[in-house]
Amino acid sequence: MDPFYWEATTRHQTPKAKQGKAQNSVERQFRKNPFAKALSTPIRQCTASRKRFPAFFLQDFNLIAHPETSEPWWVPHSLLWEQHTVAAQPVNAAGDEEFHDEHMDIAIEEEKADPTEGGPTVKTPATVRSKNAQPYGPSAYVLARQDLISGFTTKGSGYENLPRRLFGGSSSRYVKLGGKAIWREDMDSLVMHRMRQGIIEDLLYLSSLCIEDNRSYIKGCHSWDDVEYKPNRAVLWFGDDTEPNEAGKPKIQPGPFSTCNSQTANGAISMAVHNIPMLLGAQGTADVRQKSAMFADISLFLLSGRRTTDLQLKLWRLQGYLADFKRESEDDQP
Template sequence: MLTKRCSSTERRRNNASPIISETTVSSPEFEIDQDNKTVATAVGHLPLSPIMDPSYWDAVTRHQAPKAKVGKATNSVERQFRKNPFAAALATPLRQCTASRTRLPSFFLQDFNLIAHPKTSQPWWVPRSLAWDRPVETQQADAASDEPVNAVSEQEQSAISKGIPQPKLPESTQTTSVKPYGPSAYALARRDLISSFTVKKSGFDKQYKRLFGGSSSRYTRFGYQAVWRQDMDSVILERMRQGIVEDLLYLSRLCSEDSRHYIVKCYSWDDIKNKHQGAVLWFGGSSKDDESTVSKVQPGPFATYDIAGENSTTSMAVHNMPMLLGNAAAAGVRDESAILRDGFLFMLAGRRTKDLQLKLWKLQGYLASYT
């Protein structure tokens, strides 16, 4: 026999609950037999009403409790998990690519949302997780003028002159009307797939009209009418690259100004074994100073550097930065960064580099050829 004591907390949680606080009414406790679904009363055992069943209220209120805040790691396994970018990628929620019907962690997919164009109100498809909102000052300037404002900061001008990518997203992602409407749609984060949406007889021609699939008939009509950029695959690529460039320059400033060690120089491939374990950045070939010291053999897609231990082998991702960012952008980053300027081989170390490692790994998958 299980005893259910009524409390004022349960009363406040759901007003439909028949439970009455002991502080207001003095009454005997209910003795509930959950196995037999009966409740003991003064006249004997009676059938248990569903609204008096504790398991019913547990099911009703379980989603109302606030989520526990993420605290500090309590053991070494949890600490290793939190700083591991591959574990973080696999831990993202499962979503389905509506083009290939493949279910994967959302890290391996590109999300799309509908956003209304600021002038025509026509729906546009945008890669929402890669879009950004303009500063309030620029938005206010647009409100006073019908013409779009394309202000370029001094930092952006410097980056453009050095070949660092500055992608152009649809106007609707850069205005005050940035709030998306409708659910998110997903497609595999692969350039060859996304570019095939605009190629006739590719098997995925105009797949963007069916990105919502059968998930929401309410928004299917809007998805079918929405504008899809012909260069969407390039827009996504340049935005990915810009995010990596911004993170590299930010971490470089922390290293040079605050004496941090997020980016560590490796003097040779063998020197990697003596550094902290993290992703390896290969910049060979992006500077004339490297030609005499760098091998002509370049790391390919998904290249790894293996370190054999006594009982196991540790594999670290090796990223060919000129291949991922383009030669001009890779050289531009090195010119901007005092840390990356000298050398051709570097390692990302520390938990603070996890997001950058995730971006690099996703870009690897986006550009890779799976044929």
């Protein structure tokens, strides 16, 4: 009956209070700034590098029991359990890969990498159903980098045994179970697909609000001169279908982490420019344009409004996941 006992034993089980309305102008500005929100996420440690980062830059993994064999499996928890805004039909956003996604019931029977994406062909006759499997034990974290996660199944990478040690310094109870857990051979592709799927669903949802309710979350721009420079905005570039310029060279396209900058009366403004074909792939970009009339004829769009903050976070996170920093540094050499 001791209230101090129950307070100590249940304090970590109490659900967090829902986020209320912003109390002041500083809080309102914070909630509209995707970069501030990314940096404010809880600090967690990457098992691979043993460095501590905001959770935004990490990918979390949890153990679940396979619904058929009851064997422990590693799954990217936050991506599989994510509650998307729109309950849309499955969108094939990764080339020839076939994923089934219906009411968060994720079944992956066989996956074939798109040759244009440069990925290996992987067949994994397995099923991971999120709604029937609860996560077990604490979360494990690694940097959200495709080259790192793919190294878990690459011989000679130095990380091939890391899936057995993902729990790091956790109790021996979890470490022993994690050493027996199954790590998917195509985990890096699965994570990429789920990131892309979330972006596609958000783009379709926000565009439907703009069309049906006359919202202004996404605004089409006929040229770069039409882009309005204001804080907490981002530019979406869907590709340039025009012919090469007079010199016979293709037009320059935005690279990873590109920005457009301008000097305004209120100071310098820098906005992120997201190369959608580079992030979503050719098929994913085509699906977005086919499913929403807003993206059919224009190649340049402006994201604005607090409701687009989560989408901007997803786009920025996918940028970091796919970026090849080694190749970019080599390209910069004279």
